[in-house]
Amino acid sequence: MKRIYLIGLFALSLMPLACKKAGLIAYDNGSRISIYKDGIADGRDSLLRSFAVMKEEVLSDTVELPLRIVGPKTAHEREVSVRVNPEKSSLAASDYEILKSVVPADSYEGILEVKINRSTAMKEKDARIWLELQDSKDFEVGPKELASYLIKVNDYLTKPASWQDVRFGEYSQTKYSLIIRETGYSDFTAMHPEVFMFIVGKCNNVLRKYLAENGHEMLDENKVPVRFP
Numbered sequence: 764m765k766r767i768y769l770i771g772l773f774a775l776s777l778m779p780l781a782c783k784k785a786g787l788i789a790y791d792n793g794s795r796i797s798i799y800k801d802g803i804a805d806g807r808d809s810l811l812r813s814f815a816v817m818k819e820e821v822l823s824d825t826v827e828l829p830l831r832i833v834g835p836k837t838a839h840e841r842e843v844s845v846r847v848n849p850e851k852s853s854l855a856a857s858d859y860e861i862l863k864s865v866v867p868a869d870s871y872e873g874i875l876e877v878k879i880n881r882s883t884a885m886k887e888k889d890a891r892i893w894l895e896l897q898d899s900k901d902f903e904v905g906p907k908e909l910a911s912y913l914i915k916v917n918d919y920l921t922k923p924a925s926w927q928d929v930r931f932g933e934y935s936q937t938k939y940s941l942i943i944r945e946t947g948y949s950d951f952t953a954m955h956p957e958v959f960m961f962i963v964g965k966c967n968n969v970l971r972k973y974l975a976e977n978g979h980e981m982l983d984e985n986k987v988p989v990r991f992p
Contacts, residue, residue, distance in 0.1 A: 794834025796843055796866070796896055797905035798875070798912050802829040804952075809913035811889070814881045815920045816949035823880045825862070826914055828894075830873040832866055833905060841866045844899035845875060851893035854916065858882050859892055866901075877914060885918035892916070925951040930959045932992050937983035941966055963991045 800807045812826055830843060843864040858880045866873035877892065884890065896902075896910045904910045920936040930951075931938065943949050946962050970989060973981045980988040 794832050794902050795905040796830060796832050796902035797909035798896065799829040799831040800909060809915060811915045811921070812879065813921065814885060814918040816943055821881065823878055826877045826879060828875040828912055830866065830875055832871050832902065836869050836871060838868055840868050841901035842899065843873060843875060843902065844897035846895050846897050848893040848895050852891050854890040854892040855882070855884070858890070879916055881918060885916060889915045889917045923950060927951060930963065932990060935983035935985065935987065935989065937981070938989050941969065941989065945969055967991055
């Protein structure tokens with residue numbers, strides 16, 4: 764009898780392992796929804812989207828945030844409820860739209876999509892939109908720290924987190940604009956050394972041409988010559 768009891772306990776201890784799949788665990792007591800912040804490369808708690816690195820004809824952009832559930836999958840699509848916290852947001856209501864956010868059938872994951880419209884106000888200062896998940900007929904909200912996210916948006920150049928002084932020298936908006944205009948690169952994350960060499964070489968050629976045509980070096984917004992190492 765004791766042996767049977769021990770075998771039973773051992774079998775019960777293995778049950779949680781059988782529920783794991785790609786790091787996701789299914790439970791039978793309802794489903795909870797969270798923002799999967801570890802899957803956001805631009806920032807765990809917030810991100811900045813700048814129209815300044817996009818072409819002038821781009822009038823809108825869509826930010827996608829990954830979602831994950833804790834709970835069982837279902838055979839039907841489930842909608843996710845999201846609200847904008849007005850007290851923590853400054854982006855005008857006409858400048859964004861929360862698109863339909865769902866967790867597809869037979870899935871543990873979904874996407875929260877926010878369409879942001881370009882506006883002249885973004886050229887002066889950052890605008891903010893604070894998103895919060897809400898309880899719905901399909902989901903309860905998961906842990907508080909995974910239930911909200913801040914999106915910042917502007918239309919002027921700011922120093923990117925991937926900027927490398929050792930490659931490009933001191934940052935300036937003029938220098939960054941030159942790189943974007945001449946090479947199309949605005950993000951330098953995990954960039955191969957040969958690409959850095961291409962960027963610097965291309966920009967130095969433009970600067971030499973500018974000097975020859977104008978008789979002086981190109982100056983940045985602080986009246987400092989634009990130079991690369």
